[in-house]
Amino acid sequence: MKHAFWISVAAGLFLVACDGTTAEAGYCGAANYSCCPTSCCAPSGDYCAAKSNCCTCYKQVREVKWEKEQYTCCKTVYDTVCEKVPVQCTRNVYETRYRDCCYTVCKPVYKTCYRDVCCTVRRPVYKTCYRDVCCKVCKPVYNTCYRDVCYTVCKPVYKTCYRDCCYTVCKPVYKTCYRDVCCTTYKRVCETKYRDCCYTVCKPVTETKTIDVCCGEWKTVTEHCPGPVVCKCVCDPGTWETNCCGCCIYKPGCCRMVKQQCPGTTICRKVWCPKTVKKTVCCTRYVTETKHRRVPYTCVKCIPCTTTKKVPYTTCSYVRECKTRRVPYTTCTMVRQCCHKKVPYRTCRMVTECVTRKVPYTTCTYKCETITKKVPYTTCQHVTQTCTRKVPYCVCKQVCETKYVTRRKCVPRQVQVTCTRCVPRVTCKMVPVQVCCPADPGCCAPSDCAAPQTCCESK
Structure with missing residues (x-):
């Protein structure tokens, strides 16, 4: 076939x-x-299939490449600005004033007086005397002596010797090799999107409300304070007596303690009486309001790209090598040596000694004598006195003043921002294409298929 x-x-x-x-x-x-x-x-x-002729043509192909391009756009930025707003308000100013107040005080005047009192007193007279006392005392007497002691000492003698020591050293040998590594790199693609953003605005609202204000007045209150209780020494009246010699001797009375209350005082003092007054005040409060706006943001996507590169790596192999070195070592021998030393020791003996000392003793004799002493006593007399003092009282008055309240507001401003975007760029290039033309009467000659544009392609 x-x-x-x-x-x-x-x-x-x-x-x-x-x-x-x-x-x-x-x-x-x-x-x-x-x-x-x-x-x-x-x-x-098929006869037409047997007459087909294949040829290579070039076709123009468009290729789209994306390039990064930077552009400048305006972005709205909101700055928070604080400003001071004047507000009229009223405050209470309290002023302290003084007025003269007269009051009467009973002032006690104490006076100390003295009277002469004679009394007999026995006064002790002390006298220090001495007597001789003889006693025996044992006194120790110490003496230091020495004795010879023989002892043996081992003295070390050191000697340094050397011996040969073989050791093995591993010497590293490094070699650099290369291997193919596939790595993935990412290409960034920027995309602009929008999202809804909520923000809050503070709106002032003025209200009027009634508050309670505490105030009051000063009232004068009179109080009577009783005087303190004082212990007072009171002497009974004395008597005159005649002794056996016919002389008159005054014998004082007995002294006793008596409790006596002093006169009281009248005190005037100020008492604050509070009261509540209702007052209308203007207040400003802020109400928050939520608003929406569209905020642009840039989304970046990464496109993976796989590349192959050669990565160097180092291999290490160890080669053994034998070496010899001299190692020192020390030997120690002990040599005995005989030594002598003197060891001190102490002896003690007791010596009896007679000691005489003076021992003091005290004698006491009483001597009678008459003395005169002054005995104090106190007299009290009340004197009425008028005094004047400054009494404070408070006066309230309202003062209008201006206060500054700090308020915040958002101020928009335009800021130039540099952004990056991807721009497509079209490039044309010629690509070889394999075209086969069948040999039929409607087709052109085989010699025409070798041209860049063939009849079969146009057909």
């Missing part, structure tokens, strides 16, 4: 090339088709 196909193709090409009009020329020297075998006349495929 394969050979029949190529035979039919070759026959077709030969018939196209020849221009003979005779039957012999049309049938390649044969008079008719009866001389051809039946297998050669069988259909052997």
Whole structure:
């Protein structure tokens, strides 16, 4: 079947090339088709497919690339500004004044007097005397002596020696290699979106309300305070007596303590009487109000891109190497040595000694003598006295004044902001395309398919 196909193709090409009009020329020297075998006349495929011709064309392709571009836009920024607003208000001012007030005081006047009193007193007279006392005392007497002591001491003797020591050293050998590593990088794409934002505005509201104000007045109150109770020494009257010699001797009376109350005082004092008064006051309060606005924001997306790069890495291998070194070591031997030293010791003996000392003693004798002493006594006399004092009282008056209240408000302003956006850029490039044209009567020649634009593509 394969050979029949190529035979039919070759026959077709030969018939196209020849221009003979005779039957012999049309049938390649044969008079008719009866001389051809039946297998050669069988259909052997598509003739147009056998005549197809493939060629390479170039086609213009558009490619879109995104580039970053910076642009300037205006953004609204709200600043909070504090301003002082004057407010008229009234306040109470209290003033203290003084007025003269007269009052009467009974003032006691005390006077101390003295009287002479004679009395007999026995006064002790002390005298210090001494007597000799003999006693025996044992007194210790110490003496220091020395004795020889023999002892043995071990003295160390050190000697330094050396020995050879072998040790192994591992020496590192480094080698740099490379391996392929796939890494992912991200490309940023900016996108502007909007969201609803709520903000609060404070709105002032003025109201009038009634408040209670505490005030009052001063009233004068008179009080009587009783005097204190005082202990007073009172002596009874004395008597005159005659002694055995016929002399008159005054014998004083007995003294006793008597409680006596002093006169009281009258006190005038001020008492504050409070009272409540209703007053109308203007107050300002702030009411919050919620508003909405659209706020732009930039959303950034990252697009992954995979790249391959060579990453160096270092390998380390160790090579063993044997070395020798001299190691010092110390030997110690003990040598005995005999030494002598003197050891002190102490002896004690008691010596009896007779000591005489003076021992003091005190004698007491009483001596009678007459003395005169002054005995005090107090007399009281009340004196009436008029005094004047300043009494304070309070006066209330209202004063109008201006206060400044700090209020906040938002002030908008425009600020230039630099933003980044992606701009598309179209580039054209020629791409090779494989085009195949079938050989039919409606198609153009095979030589025309090698052109950049073929007839089949235009068709």
